[in-house]
Amino acid sequence: MPPRAARRSLLAHAIARNIGLVLVIFLLVFSIFLYGLIYGLTEGRLPGGFELTSTVNNTMPLVLAAMAQTLVVLTRGLDLSVGGVVDLANALGAISLGATPARMALASAFILLAGAGLGLVNGILVAYGRLQPILVTLATLSIYQGLAIRILPQPGGAVPEGYTALLTNPSVPAALLYVVLLGLFWTAFRRSQAGIAIIAIGNDEGAAAANGINPLRAKLLAYTLSGFFAAAAGLFLVATATAGDATTGNGYTLTSIVAVVLGGVSLFGGRGSAIGAMLGAFVTTMIVNILFFAHIDPLYQSFYEGAFLVIAVVLAEGLGRFVRKRR
Amino acid sequence: MRGAGSLDETWRRALYAFAAAVLLFALGAVVRPGFVRPDSILAVLTVAVFVGLVAAGQTFVILIGGIDLSVPWVLNAAAILLATSSGGSDARAFSALLLTLGMGAAVGAVNGLGIAFLGVPAVVMTLAMNGIMEGLTLGLSGGMTCASCASYAPPAIQALAHGVFLFLPTALWLWLAVIAIVSFILGATVFGRATYAIGTNLRASELAGLRVRATIIGLYALSGLAAALAGIMLVGFGGQASLGMGEPFLFQSIAAVVIGGASILGGRGHYLGSVAGAICLVALISVLLAMNMAEYGRSIIYGVIILVLLLLYGRESRES
Numbered sequence A: 001m002p003p004r005a006a007r008r009s010l011l012a013h014a015i016a017r018n019i020g021l022v023l024v025i026f027l028l029v030f031s032i033f034l035y036g037l038i039y040g041l042t043e044g045r046l047p048g049g050f051e052l053t054s055t056v057n058n059t060m061p062l063v064l065a066a067m068a069q070t071l072v073v074l075t076r077g078l079d080l081s082v083g084g085v086v087d088l089a090n091a092l093g094a095i096s097l098g099a100t101p102a103r104m105a106l107a108s109a110f111i112l113l114a115g116a117g118l119g120l121v122n123g124i125l126v127a128y129g130r131l132q133p134i135l136v137t138l139a140t141l142s143i144y145q146g147l148a149i150r151i152l153p154q155p156g157g158a159v160p161e162g163y164t165a166l167l168t169n170p171s172v173p174a175a176l177l178y179v180v181l182l183g184l185f186w187t188a189f190r191r192s193q194a195g196i197a198i199i200a201i202g203n204d205e206g207a208a209a210a211n212g213i214n215p216l217r218a219k220l221l222a223y224t225l226s227g228f229f230a231a232a233a234g235l236f237l238v239a240t241a242t243a244g245d246a247t248t249g250n251g252y253t254l255t256s257i258v259a260v261v262l263g264g265v266s267l268f269g270g271r272g273s274a275i276g277a278m279l280g281a282f283v284t285t286m287i288v289n290i291l292f293f294a295h296i297d298p299l300y301q302s303f304y305e306g307a308f309l310v311i312a313v314v315l316a317e318g319l320g321r322f323v324r325k326r327r
Numbered sequence B: 001m002r003g004a005g006s007l008d009e010t011w012r013r014a015l016y017a018f019a020a021a022v023l024l025f026a027l028g029a030v031v032r033p034g035f036v037r038p039d040s041i042l043a044v045l046t047v048a049v050f051v052g053l054v055a056a057g058q059t060f061v062i063l064i065g066g067i068d069l070s071v072p073w074v075l076n077a078a079a080i081l082l083a084t085s086s087g088g089s090d091a092r093a094f095s096a097l098l099l100t101l102g103m104g105a106a107v108g109a110v111n112g113l114g115i116a117f118l119g120v121p122a123v124v125m126t127l128a129m130n131g132i133m134e135g136l137t138l139g140l141s142g143g144m145t146c147a148s149c150a151s152y153a154p155p156a157i158q159a160l161a162h163g164v165f166l167f168l169p170t171a172l173w174l175w176l177a178v179i180a181i182v183s184f185i186l187g188a189t190v191f192g193r194a195t196y197a198i199g200t201n202l203r204a205s206e207l208a209g210l211r212v213r214a215t216i217i218g219l220y221a222l223s224g225l226a227a228a229l230a231g232i233m234l235v236g237f238g239g240q241a242s243l244g245m246g247e248p249f250l251f252q253s254i255a256a257v258v259i260g261g262a263s264i265l266g267g268r269g270h271y272l273g274s275v276a277g278a279i280c281l282v283a284l285i286s287v288l289l290a291m292n293m294a295e296y297g298r299s300i301i302y303g304v305i306i307l308v309l310l311l312l313y314g315r316e317s318r319e320s
Helices: A004-008 A010-017 A019-043 A049-074 A082-096 A101-127 A133-151 A161-167 A176-189 A193-203 A205-210 A215-241 A248-262 A274-293 A298-326 B004-031 B038-062 B071-086 B090-116 B122-140 B155-162 B170-188 B190-200 B202-207 B212-238 B248-259 B271-290 B295-313
Strands: none
Touching: A010 A019, A010 A298, A019 A274, A019 A298, A049 A082, A049 A176, A049 A193, A049 A215, A049 A248, A049 A274, A082 A101, A082 A133, A082 A215, A082 A248, A101 A133, A101 A161, A101 A215, A133 A248, A133 B248, A133 B295, A161 A215, A176 A274, A193 A205, A193 A215, A205 A215, A215 A248, A248 A274, A248 A298, A248 B122, A274 A298, A298 B122, B004 B271, B004 B295, B038 B071, B038 B170, B038 B212, B038 B248, B038 B271, B071 B090, B071 B122, B071 B212, B071 B248, B090 B122, B090 B155, B090 B212, B155 B170, B155 B212, B170 B190, B170 B212, B170 B271, B190 B202, B190 B212, B202 B212, B248 B271, B248 B295, B271 B295
């Protein structure tokens, strides 16, 4: 039985424990409000269904890349090869998605498996090679990018309309369904034995091993799933762009880290939620939208994004300390 | 004091990196007989200066378990600032040089402030700073459309990058000076001792009364300074500045430090190792170019070789 005082602070405790999630929800609401305000002022009406659909579709690749990055960051790693896997999936998608549904399904399954395989390579090198994750993925990033350029030397290829309609339908925000499914997946996964193992080794590998968790197996799973989701990000990217380009995925290495950080996932491992990271991906897109409609010179865009990232992280840190002190 | 054994271990890794560089030159000689003529060796070493300078800054921050991802756009901003502020004239070369180096150090110090006082993780702080510098550089130069953006580097600085003094390129003399200074700072000063102590155990260093925050800020300022110096040398070498010229140096500088035997977790490593790492990388790229390897092949082999080197001597010990 918890003492009375502890029970009274149950809400405060829940907020303190999920401070990252609380903050990213606040950021998202605030940025959507600001976006609506600026959009209304410049366009004379409120953003509607079209804006929602294009925002969701444009964010989907980053949502999946953020999911990929979260799984590795939770194990106290960092996956720099996310961009390379996105590139590779993008290039493979552009050349292999045929016209028939069966062909599309087969090619997609193959690409997702290939992504998982590339992730497994990272995992084997980290777990059995006993190498630092940041170094392994730095090297494999170079390898995967090289392979992607080999497969698709020039931008091109074609994506059938049906595929784009299924993944990122340009007329209805159906892709929100995928976000919900990913959220459900995460909710189930983090309660499963495998999910608990991944979070546990990020907290304290030695203690996790002493409690019967196999750290090697948990790492292999985290990196494999990371490769799988990064490949899915590549498929969504090729679907929105309707043609392939073996270099557009490069940026996802860094933006996925930004989304993860905004989403309150600790870079020191063991703390955070993929749902937060996915919301962080949406915050990132909203900032770009706000800057666009505020008619900020696009040349200054990275300046504002960088400044925003620092401010958000400092705020989160300060707020977290404040809440912990009050508790 | 740490045991002599661990120091030997770090030097041994640096030696391996030098051996790998020699091996790569030998491989180059097999592929193309002219590869090991003195002048072509000097040419490879001169190209390695740029990576080597950036790697000096990266060594400083990696020694405390940090990282500097702001290198690309600090370097790029420095190159553009030098060209525009000097307007290509020798008369203003010196003040432009001071301004550019000051900018690099100041940006680095801001990184250090954010990390030491605001508690922002180094990855996030320097990643954000890279974006901030990119935005400022693009915005202030109007996307390289400004009137003075097409300025050439002052002839004196071009001469520094291209000249020859006492049989060696002046760029190499500069690098040798930097090697001496950095090795002195790390090996023989209180600041250097504090750096290794913080990298080994931050909390213990605080309790021992070391000025941890000031040291962190100083290290990041040095990293910004090194990136700015590399930018100056690069614009002197190429004549004009361009957008995106800093991009390749981020991963190359980190790879050079790690191939040189430093631990990415901090507390272990020497700048001489990073020097060997930089030579290794540039020699490798030169060999692949000599083999007429396509870009994708270079990218793949580059990654594979880094992995092989890491597996050979970059593995963590089993006890953790």
